[in-house]
Amino acid sequence: MKGPAIFLAQFLGDDTPFNTLDNICVWAASLGYKGIQIPTWDKKVFDIEIAAESKLYCDELKGKVLEHGLEISELSTHLQGQLVAVNPAYDTMFDAFAPEQLHGLPKERQKWAVDQVKKAGSASKHLGLKAHATFSGALAWHTVYPWPQRPDGLIDMAFEELAKRWKPVLDHFDDNGVDLCYEIHAGEDLHDGITFERFLEKVDFHPRANMLYDPSHFVLQQMDYLAMIDHYHERIKMFHVKDAEYNPTGKSGVYGGYQDWIDRPGRFRSPGDGQVDFTTIFSKLAQYNYTGWAVLEWECCIKSPEQGAKEGAPFIEAHMIEKTTKTFDDFASGNRNEKQLKEILGLD
Numbered sequence: 001m002k003g004p005a006i007f008l009a010q011f012l013g014d015d016t017p018f019n020t021l022d023n024i025c026v027w028a029a030s031l032g033y034k035g036i037q038i039p040t041w042d043k044k045v046f047d048i049e050i051a052a053e054s055k056l057y058c059d060e061l062k063g064k065v066l067e068h069g070l071e072i073s074e075l076s077t078h079l080q081g082q083l084v085a086v087n088p089a090y091d092t093m094f095d096a097f098a099p100e101q102l103h104g105l106p107k108e109r110q111k112w113a114v115d116q117v118k119k120a121g122s123a124s125k126h127l128g129l130k131a132h133a134t135f136s137g138a139l140a141w142h143t144v145y146p147w148p149q150r151p152d153g154l155i156d157m158a159f160e161e162l163a164k165r166w167k168p169v170l171d172h173f174d175d176n177g178v179d180l181c182y183e184i185h186a187g188e189d190l191h192d193g194i195t196f197e198r199f200l201e202k203v204d205f206h207p208r209a210n211m212l213y214d215p216s217h218f219v220l221q222q223m224d225y226l227a228m229i230d231h232y233h234e235r236i237k238m239f240h241v242k243d244a245e246y247n248p249t250g251k252s253g254v255y256g257g258y259q260d261w262i263d264r265p266g267r268f269r270s271p272g273d274g275q276v277d278f279t280t281i282f283s284k285l286a287q288y289n290y291t292g293w294a295v296l297e298w299e300c301c302i303k304s305p306e307q308g309a310k311e312g313a314p315f316i317e318a319h320m321i322e323k324t325t326k327t328f329d330d331f332a333s334g335n336r337n338e339k340q341l342k343e344i345l346g347l348d
Contacts, residue, residue: 001285003294004316005035005073007240010298010305012042021045021061025068032313035073036065037133037295040120041080041097051126052119058126073293074238076133077120078183083113084165085137085189114165117180118172125176131237131292132173133212136162136182136190136199144191155198162189163202166209173208181238183212192221193231200235210237214297215276216244220266222254226280233288240297241316243274261301268299270308271315278319286321294320 006028017023024045028036040048050057065072079097086094086106095103102109117134124132140158143150173180182190182199190196196211203209213236218225229236246266251257256264271278282294296312298305327333342348 001239001282001290001294001320002071002073002292003035003320004033004241004313005037005071005293005295006031006033006309006312007037007039007076007295007297008045009039009042009076009078011309012039012044019044021064022068025065025070028309029068029070031310032317033070033296035071035293035295037073037076037293039076039078040116040123041077046075048116048119048123051123053122055126058123062127072127072129073295074129074131074133074181075120075124075127077117078133078135080113080116080120081134081182082137082188083109084117084169085139085162086110087139087142089142090138110165114169117169121169121173121176121178121180124173124178129178131179131181131210133181133183133238135185136166136188138187138189140189141187141191158189159195159198159202162199166199167203167206170203170206170208174206178208179210179237180208181210181212183214183217183238183240185214185217186220191217192223193228196232196235210235212238212240214240214242215278215281216240216242216268216274216299219244219246219275220254220268222246226277226284229281229284229288233284233290236285236288236290238292239285239290239294241271241278241294241312242297242299243269243271243276243278245269245274267301270298270300270303271296271312273300273303278315282319282321286323289323 008024011018013019017027038046040046062072083094083097091106098109098112102112120132139161140155170180184190184192184196190199200209211232215225218228248265252265254266261267294316296316298308300308
């Protein structure tokens with residue numbers, strides 16, 4: 001496992017040190033991070049149009065990051081990926097994720113989003129990256145609670161359409177040697193293990209259809225996030241270190257009562273402040289030979305992003321495991337002796 005790294009999306013802004021790639025690299029390195037995960041929609045740090053076409057641009061960008069003692073862990077198209085599949089009920093709200101000239105034009109916006117994610121695949125190849133972060137989007141999320149009852153075949157049709165939209169993108173990533181990692185996340189059609197399996201089936205278990213594992217989203221859904229690693233470790237190619245807590249009340253539960261994050265029973269916290277068992281997570285990922293990055297994603301309704309980032313690097317560092325190459329009781333073992341083995345087993 002590599003790390004610690006930090007996802008820049010929640011930190012970029014107009015003020016120093018968050019306003020340029022150089023400045024934010026200096027800041028991240030000073031906190032002890034070794035990698036940065038870059039959002040592709042913010043031209044302050046990355047131009048996806050140029051990166052998709054120019055290996056030289058990517059080499060220069062990679063070199064600039066290396067000058068600060070950092071690596072690029074992955075690129076992200078969370079916003080563009082969301083727009084690959086949008087139910088009309090959400091058109092107005094999701095327009096903000098696209099350029100203004102595409103607002104109110106859902107078909108054109110969807111084509112733009114697919115092109116953006118494909119360009120991120122090309123850019124990832126130019127940068128020598130092996131994994132990419134995105135969202136699946138959602139056609140059926142508004143029916144997540146079955147009332148009124150869902151008509152027969154509705155979910156199957158939704159996942160067939162989702163697969164139809166993503167299959168060419170997955171093929172493009174395969175051509176570029178990059179895994180496409182869907183963050184399993186509430187609000188997406190891929191929001192738990194069952195929906196991830198539905199999607200895998202529809203894309204014929206495409207080898208590039210993989211998972212960004214973020215335990216915080218499973219705490220909020222009251223899932224067994226540790227067993228999830230056992231089930232899907234072969235498909236887990238990315239890891240967000242983000243904490244959460246779930247404190248049910250007599251007034252509100254999983255759905256949150258439309259409350260602000262700070263008042264919800266389920267809420268995101270900075271690593272170490274919530275209920276996620278990161279010791280076991282890191283152990284399981286090491287057990288299954290996860291070789292990707294451990295990336296801090298700061299989302300906390302109480303602690304400031306600056307404090308969360310400052311505490312995040314040492315938190316991840318303390319949990320990372322250097323896998324042993326020895327067995328703890330090797331000292332008591334002996335050389336193989338066929339005669340002795342047969343004697344122990346009572347064989348002639």
